[in-house]
Amino acid sequence: MPFEADLAHALDRTTDSLEPDLTVFLSGAVARGRSRRRRRSAGIVAGVGACAVIAAAGLLIPGALAGTGSGGADMEPVALAMPRTAVTGTQMIHTLEQTFPGSRFSQVTAEGSNPSGPPSAYVATAELVVDDGHGAAFVGISAERLQLPLKVGEADGDGLSCASSPDHMTGGTCSLSQLPSSAAIPGGALVMWEENAADHPVGPVAAQRWTMTVTLKATGAQLQLVEWNSNGSMVGNDTSEPTRAAPPLSEQQAVAALTGATWAPILGAVG
Amino acid sequence: MKSAQEDAYLEFVAARAKPLYRSAYVLAAGDTHLAEDLVQETLSRVYVHWNRVAGADSPAAYAQTVLVRSFLSLRRRRSTAERPVGNMPDSAASGPDTALRLALLDAVGQLPPRDRAVLLLRYWEDRSIEETAQMLKLSSSAVRSQGTRALGRVRALLGDSLSDLIPH
Numbered sequence: 001m002p003f004e005a006d007l008a009h010a011l012d013r014t015t016d017s018l019e020p021d022l023t024v025f026l027s028g029a030v031a032r033g034r035s036r037r038r039r040r041s042a043g044i045v046a047g048v049g050a051c052a053v054i055a056a057a058g059l060l061i062p063g064a065l066a067g068t069g070s071g072g073a074d075m076e077p078v079a080l081a082m083p084r085t086a087v088t089g090t091q092m093i094h095t096l097e098q099t100f101p102g103s104r105f106s107q108v109t110a111e112g113s114n115p116s117g118p119p120s121a122y123v124a125t126a127e128l129v130v131d132d133g134h135g136a137a138f139v140g141i142s143a144e145r146l147q148l149p150l151k152v153g154e155a156d157g158d159g160l161s162c163a164s165s166p167d168h169m170t171g172g173t174c175s176l177s178q179l180p181s182s183a184a185i186p187g188g189a190l191v192m193w194e195e196n197a198a199d200h201p202v203g204p205v206a207a208q209r210w211t212m213t214v215t216l217k218a219t220g221a222q223l224q225l226v227e228w229n230s231n232g233s234m235v236g237n238d239t240s241e242p243t244r245a246a247p248p249l250s251e252q253q254a255v256a257a258l259t260g261a262t263w264a265p266i267l268g269a270v271g
Numbered sequence: 272m273k274s275a276q277e278d279a280y281l282e283f284v285a286a287r288a289k290p291l292y293r294s295a296y297v298l299a300a301g302d303t304h305l306a307e308d309l310v311q312e313t314l315s316r317v318y319v320h321w322n323r324v325a326g327a328d329s330p331a332a333y334a335q336t337v338l339v340r341s342f343l344s345l346r347r348r349r350s351t352a353e354r355p356v357g358n359m360p361d362s363a364a365s366g367p368d369t370a371l372r373l374a375l376l377d378a379v380g381q382l383p384p385r386d387r388a389v390l391l392l393r394y395w396e397d398r399s400i401e402e403t404a405q406m407l408k409l410s411s412s413a414v415r416s417q418g419t420r421a422l423g424r425v426r427a428l429l430g431d432s433l434s435d436l437i438p439h
Contacts, residue, residue: 014375015296018292025307025310029310029317125413140409232408
């Protein structure tokens, strides 16, 4: 049995015998929930007393508790190739900050890549909150190299097919296009642009996320930029409320940035 | 909340409390107090937004997202480290799976919070890369990278002993 299947089975075994006290959960959850509701809209008081809720729950418990853990996923085939050279976290941060000139940055984190490490170390990432004067926006980027030949239209989450774009059927948009070969991008590039709700179900003031993925066809070097129109913090059940209508970079600006001089050294190092 | 809505909420809690608690227990690396707190927090947020949640394609997936995000949010706010598993007040402290549980939770507890969340979603709950990325606000490549790293770390910690620890 592969390790990941053993792991899933072990997690099942470890948690099978847990029997949470539903009464405790309900009393706490309903009390907290009502408190939140009162804070959100003064005067709205829930209709049924907490004691009645708990008593009713007692009638619902027997036989109603379902298990979880469906046995574990097979480890996905990692379609990553070894990057040509390492990219440091500092390089990623510096380059990401250069992408938003004149802006202020906070909550900056990054991780460099290590070509001599395991495949999990092949990806360099950076994240930060950018404030360009139009509202704080959380932005993340990753740099990696895909194996050639590129599996256009087949890969899961590789930025090469709109079929893997989330909520594609529920209002999200996705487009895939190609850039011709040029001095800046020899061999051309695949460009995927997605707009999705940040949360589901989509609330009345749902934040959005925009993802720009640029993949160089000649080398497999790929940059994936994700922008939110919120500061990215997790306020309770949802992404924090939108701080702005549009992402810091539009589709045209994002593709120009990722295929321009700023990111060229990173693409060159990766592929 | 109207009576019919309250009934629907109760049914939801009755059906989902245990799966949520199991996930919370793993995320919390066996800290039952933290796990209970996470589930209460999750259910309270579901309560507040019940109309919206009830109309969702998958209220269970919504609650699971709330749980994982609450965990990550809590971990960011908390500066205190988790207590070691061996000192946990734990109602399931003894039994045939004790060695397995202690070893597994110890390994999971050594992962950074986000790696822990990726491990849970990808390798226990069978979530796709895209689903996981959306739930955790990560790029898909970051999910791949962190998932592989998390699995590698747990494998390094448990090695071949994992299958030996599972009672057959």
